[in-house]
Amino acid sequence: MTQSEAVTSHRWNYHDLMLHRVHEILLVASPYDAYILEEDGRLTEQILTEYLGMNLSYAPRVWRASTAAEAMQMLEERNFDLILTMLRISDLDPITFGKRVKKDRPELPVILLVFDTSELKRMRNLLRGSAIDKVFVWSGDANVLPVIIKYVEDRKNVERDMETGDIRAIVVVEDSPRFYSIILPRIYRQVVHHTSRLMDESLNDTHRILRLRARPKILLASNYEEAVEMIKMCGDNLLGVISDIRFPKNGKRDISAGFKLGRWIRNRESAMPLLLQSTKPAGEKRAKRLDARFLYKGSPTFLKDMSEFIVANFGFGDFVFRLPGGKVVARAPTLKELEKALPEVPAKSIAYHAGSNHFSNWLAARGELWIASKVRKVSLSDFENVEALRQY
Secondary structure (H helix, E strand, O other), X not given: OOHHHHHHXXXXXXXXXXXXXXXXXXXXXXXXXXXXXXXXXXXXXXXXXXXXXXXXXXXXXXXXXXXXXXXXXHHHHOOOOEEEEEOOOOOOOXXXXXXXXXXXOOOOOEEEEEOOHHHHHHHOOHHHOOOOOEEEEOOOOOOHHHHHHHHHHHHHHHHHXXXXXXXXXXXXXXXXXXXXXXXXXXXXXXXXXXXXXXXXXXXXXXXXXXXXOOOOEEEEEOOHHHHHHHHHHHHHHEEXXXXXXXXXXXXXXXXOHHHHHHHHHHHHOOOOOEEEEEOOHHHHHHHHHOOOEEEEOOOOOHHHHHHHHHHHHOOOOOEEEEOOOOOEEEEEOOHHHHHHHOOOOOHHHHHHHHHOOHHHHHHHHOOOHHHHHHHHHHHHHHOOOHHHHXXX
16 A cells, blocks of 8 residues: 555545534433533533533534423434433433333433432432433533543444544443543543644644544443453454452442453453552552552542553553563654664564554554554564564
8 A cells, every 4th residue: 555545544534433423412401400500501512612622523512301201302303312311300200211212212322410429329220221321420520521422422433433443442440420420531531632642733623633533432331241342342452441440240249340350351461551440449469460550549649640541551652662571671752763763672572562562552542543553463463573563
């Protein structure tokens, strides 16, 4: 493939990514709940502000229904891409409402938005069904609104985008709505910020928006089986895993599920970036035995430390050449410096990074999807032939 063909392939891939977008949202809430959310009618403006802050190109439109009956009538009259429902609907509980929506529109995402996780205790068993796709917690921070939208879009687009554009993904395993409503906004902001930062400064606004379509997808799993399914689906496109330690396994809450997932991951991929987090500081020793980074959720620097892990391990930072034992032998902040370093670093280091998809993931984080795919083929089938990699 010539350089011009590669550029054409890039543009085609960028245009063809993220085909499923959330444009129309139906908010089902009592007047009181809607008032709290909208702050005198500014919910759409809050979403727009957050989208602009994340350098995203558009913001969806929000429609509102005060009752389930009104919502069902609106669903008959127009198409919606997402339903946000609050807990207190005057004529129906949200579970029954969700079931009615899913009866005729099983693919339409229904997200329950609550003000406090204590509201969920009496509904915990009911929420295990299929009427509600996910629960998020509104704590007054509009960050959670674009995250809900991106959560839906990423789940809808991930398989096709991996096949079409070789897009990478990050799997987050967390069953606490309160906690994932806090950490997902930070993860999304980090991913979007660093994807934008690494773009060529010569790109115009249109091309920069297209490049953002190639950002890593962020997938949320809430139990062991869902996490395993997602990791298998991602295959070699998985950048890494951020996981809680305590979450359901085989239908029961397991205090060691994160460690069990970590062992399963290590049996598949010894070098996969893995971050384990817990409210119990004692988990650090077990995490180290899995060669995983550990973070204590109660730490005042928790979010900062998680951001640093994302930069260092998901391809957004410098490329750090290491020997298989971990010794650092070189560092390359840019593509040009990576090219200069390749002839100088030991062959064992190149083979180690190629065999673990590190080169491919680092290139993909910079939007170089075509070359990332080419390098990964060398990584998987011929990584011991160092010269085959250096020629790229």
